[in-house]
Amino acid sequence: MKRLLITATAISLLGLPLLANASPKQDLKELRAYFFKKFPGVKLQDFGNGIYALDPVRRDEWQNIEEFPPYEDGVAKGKALFKKYGLAKCFKNGGKGIKQNYPYFDSKSGKVRTLIGDIQACIVKNGHKPLGMKKGNMVAIEGYMAYTSRGKVQNVVVPNDKRALKIYNDGKTFFYAKRGQLNFSCANCHIDSPGQMVRGNLLGPALGQTSHFPVWRRKWAKKTLAKKGEVGALGGFGTLHRRYGGCNKQVRAKPLNSGKAWKTKQHPGYIALEYFHTYMSNGIKLNGPAVRQ
Numbered sequence: 001m002k003r004l005l006i007t008a009t010a011i012s013l014l015g016l017p018l019l020a021n022a023s024p025k026q027d028l029k030e031l032r033a034y035f036f037k038k039f040p041g042v043k044l045q046d047f048g049n050g051i052y053a054l055d056p057v058r059r060d061e062w063q064n065i066e067e068f069p070p071y072e073d074g075v076a077k078g079k080a081l082f083k084k085y086g087l088a089k090c091f092k093n094g095g096k097g098i099k100q101n102y103p104y105f106d107s108k109s110g111k112v113r114t115l116i117g118d119i120q121a122c123i124v125k126n127g128h129k130p131l132g133m134k135k136g137n138m139v140a141i142e143g144y145m146a147y148t149s150r151g152k153v154q155n156v157v158v159p160n161d162k163r164a165l166k167i168y169n170d171g172k173t174f175f176y177a178k179r180g181q182l183n184f185s186c187a188n189c190h191i192d193s194p195g196q197m198v199r200g201n202l203l204g205p206a207l208g209q210t211s212h213f214p215v216w217r218r219k220w221a222k223k224t225l226a227k228k229g230e231v232g233a234l235g236g237f238g239t240l241h242r243r244y245g246g247c248n249k250q251v252r253a254k255p256l257n258s259g260k261a262w263k264t265k266q267h268p269g270y271i272a273l274e275y276f277h278t279y280m281s282n283g284i285k286l287n288g289p290a291v292r293q
């Protein structure tokens, strides 16, 4: 904690590049312009590779791991589970190559639907028990669906509907709100400070941050190993919302989705965050699942 605080003071706490009342299109334009200026050598598509777009040494190491990716068994398991739960019927195109359109605004319900939420709804509709939302079998299924969507361009739509815009703006507000004992916003770390170090970690940019989920993290694999004595096919896997929770904890804020109540459903606050955050990756090709630290 002390160490983080010391590094934290070294982080530049700049203003917000995004205006409170701008449209999603303007927000995206400004965010891209900001990062193109900050990292002139990095092309739009490479932002999908997070910190590996910024640091050649870490990139080499990462590419070596990706040659024999530790998530492969998980994706195979996801494919089998996809079949077992009869998911093909619930989705367009039999569920293949569709992740780029998530999350989307459903005008009938007035809510934003995530891929994980739709997988869960289908599982329950088909008469099965709901799955845990942040890791395990659910992530394997998402991983398989991400795999079939590789190369598709992220295409989140925020229609001109007050309800959709409200959810988008709630997500944006969450991203810029300071929280936790350390009083840090997502933007402080992932907009103001990418390229800088915090606690021995290089900070990655917000642009492209969702393109490769779910991820297989070494940190999560180690955690599973310590708990169960083996990592297994799924032990390193986690969803975007699991990562949100981790980043909330880093600043000593309680994750929105902690506790039993959120085991089989997603928190609306994180759904709104995902809507805004994934919109910021529009135009970037999906490349999940991917390995991260």
Ligand code: HEC
Binding pocket: 049, 050, 051, 175, 184, 185, 186, 187, 188, 189, 190, 198, 201, 202, 203, 204, 205, 209, 210, 215, 243, 244, 247, 248, 250, 251, 273, 277, 292
């Ligand atoms: C104290 C700094 C800090 C704050 C605040 C913070 N993060 Fe992070 N975040 C990190 C670090 C360090 C990593 C790992 C390195 C990286 O990929 O940027 C990370 C990684 C991530 C990743 C994974 C990136 C990838 O390539 O897989 C996502 C997504 C993310 N953060 C989102 C958020 C969101 C959303 C918030 C606000 C709720 C947030 N972070 C707040 C430090 C922070």
